[in-house]
Amino acid sequence: MAVRFGILLVLLTAVRREAHGIQQTGETSLSEGQMRTRRFVFNRPVDVKYFLHTRQSRGTPTVLEDNNPDVSGTTYRSDRPTKFIIHGFRSRGDDQWILDMANALLEEEDLNVFAVDWREGASPGLTGKNYLQARRNCRRVGQTIAEFVRRLRQPQDMTHIIGHSLGAHAAGFAGKATQPGLTVARISGLDPAGPGFRRARARDRLDRGDAMFVDVIHTDILVLGKRKPVGHVDFYPNEGWLQPGCKRFSCSHGRAPEFYIESISSGCQFPAYSCQDWETFNRNRGQCVPCNHAGLVNGACSEMGYPSINYPDSQGSMYLVTSTDLTPHCRTRGRRDTESGESEQCVQSLGTAMREEILDLVDSITDLQQMGMEEDFCSIESQLWTRGYSCYPGVHSRRQVRHRDGLGGGQVPREHQ
Numbered sequence: 001m002a003v004r005f006g007i008l009l010v011l012l013t014a015v016r017r018e019a020h021g022i023q024q025t026g027e028t029s030l031s032e033g034q035m036r037t038r039r040f041v042f043n044r045p046v047d048v049k050y051f052l053h054t055r056q057s058r059g060t061p062t063v064l065e066d067n068n069p070d071v072s073g074t075t076y077r078s079d080r081p082t083k084f085i086i087h088g089f090r091s092r093g094d095d096q097w098i099l100d101m102a103n104a105l106l107e108e109e110d111l112n113v114f115a116v117d118w119r120e121g122a123s124p125g126l127t128g129k130n131y132l133q134a135r136r137n138c139r140r141v142g143q144t145i146a147e148f149v150r151r152l153r154q155p156q157d158m159t160h161i162i163g164h165s166l167g168a169h170a171a172g173f174a175g176k177a178t179q180p181g182l183t184v185a186r187i188s189g190l191d192p193a194g195p196g197f198r199r200a201r202a203r204d205r206l207d208r209g210d211a212m213f214v215d216v217i218h219t220d221i222l223v224l225g226k227r228k229p230v231g232h233v234d235f236y237p238n239e240g241w242l243q244p245g246c247k248r249f250s251c252s253h254g255r256a257p258e259f260y261i262e263s264i265s266s267g268c269q270f271p272a273y274s275c276q277d278w279e280t281f282n283r284n285r286g287q288c289v290p291c292n293h294a295g296l297v298n299g300a301c302s303e304m305g306y307p308s309i310n311y312p313d314s315q316g317s318m319y320l321v322t323s324t325d326l327t328p329h330c331r332t333r334g335r336r337d338t339e340s341g342e343s344e345q346c347v348q349s350l351g352t353a354m355r356e357e358i359l360d361l362v363d364s365i366t367d368l369q370q371m372g373m374e375e376d377f378c379s380i381e382s383q384l385w386t387r388g389y390s391c392y393p394g395v396h397s398r399r400q401v402r403h404r405d406g407l408g409g410g411q412v413p414r415e416h417q
Helices: 002-019 032-042 096-108 131-152 166-177 251-264 278-283 306-310 352-363 373-386
Strands: 049-053 062-064 082-086 112-117 159-164 186-190 213-217 233-237 271-274 316-320
Touching (some): 082 166, 112 131, 131 166, 166 186, 278 316
């Protein structure tokens, strides 16, 4: 009871502080000049450029600078399916994970792959940390992509948009903007951003109506991701938070693209199960809905990631446990038959009521929508530690263990790793 009271007090204080605009000790108000600068940044157009990857240009993608570029004279071909990959907050279109994903896709299929770069819009303002404006910008980015999709004039079943974090919502806005008249074939949302979208209506976020098939991977619902399902099928690996091996802030959020890249290779599979909730999957998998798909073992209903399109009738929330190895994250064929039904992660092993209470409270924290998201959560985590909260039995001191997985980063004692 004392632990619950401590969590309630800390998190509700954060909510109240943000809701009433209480100024933190040592903070100063924005000057008139700063406000003018911020208004200017808010009204800036969002520049978008594209890196075109094809099998003919691998290693040297074609850079298309204009928001609606001319693809004539490039290696783009209209008879090939087209993929768009959209990054999120404080990222760019030539980040390594995007290059890895583009290369993995091209290994599997002959495609046009456009890596969308909206780096200035994703890091607006002088500090590069203005998340609120980046959140607004992702809608404009989606609309810009939609214009480009229309100009390409491909059949709607040839367009697939993949987005991470804010990029997942940008993908949704792109899907919305192509309608009516064209509904893109597929959108894959990789841990769609939660801050600013937790209570958003369908028109203001990624939604299942944005494409013919929307598949979503949730890996950081506690902090940076969105908890509620938004697609035709929503995958919750390891319950959707505190991913194995993550010991630093944003690690779990970044795990979704890693899962997706691994899933593109046919040798790496993530079988997922249709269950009422995580508790049912983790403790009583016999009560999950069994499916009889060829190639999937133990009644799994779908595969998380790229192959999920092969199971369009398997919809709803899907649960799975990934490998505890840093790489690959998928369970190999030899291990899949013997996989355990229970997770050994500390928070996932909490009682259902306690987990739900924590999740509901975190969903109410609005200060993640402001600048300094990391600092706010680290502050909350610090206060939790001073109240004696710990995932590990017998560990009550911040000096004994600093498990900041999802709430930060650090080292876990060897016996708890």
